[in-house]
Amino acid sequence: MTMTLHQAGLTGASTSVSYQGLTPRQQDAFHRALKAAAQATNVWHIKDIHEFTAAALDIDLPHNDELVECSCEMCPDACDRIAPLSLCAEYLDGDTQRPQCPACADDHRITSD
Ligand SMILES: [Zn+2]
Numbered sequence: 001m002t003m004t005l006h007q008a009g010l011t012g013a014s015t016s017v018s019y020q021g022l023t024p025r026q027q028d029a030f031h032r033a034l035k036a037a038a039q040a041t042n043v044w045h046i047k048d049i050h051e052f053t054a055a056a057l058d059i060d061l062p063h064n065d066e067l068v069e070c071s072c073e074m075c076p077d078a079c080d081r082i083a084p085l086s087l088c089a090e091y092l093d094g095d096t097q098r099p100q101c102p103a104c105a106d107d108h109r110i111t112s113d
């Protein structure tokens with residue numbers, strides 16, 4: 001299934017976007033933002049970074065939420081969707097919690113046990 005990114009109006013923000021569908025500038029902004037968020041020590045600063053990044057990527061991010069990249073292992077082609085953490089399912093990979101985007105969780109949810 002392919003989703004086409006079209007010009008979103010004021011009410012047209014998506015709940016998730018494909019990394020490949022981003023412009024090089026948006027991909028760059030996303031990487032820098034994640035790096036900045038990883039280095040930030042102030043939780044409000046981290047929230048701000050995620051909020052600004054969501055706006056730059058045209059994602060509808062719920063308040064106090066975070067952007068994550070899908071780490072689904074079930075997709076034949078690695079899934080590259082970026083979505084709000086609260087909408088993602090999470091599964092345990094060893095000791096690490098990994099997010100699975102809403103589309104993947106609907107289609108082939110990974111359960112830890
Ligand atoms: Zn998947």
Ligand SMILES: [Zn+2]
Binds near residue numbers: 102104105
């Ligand atoms: Zn996914």
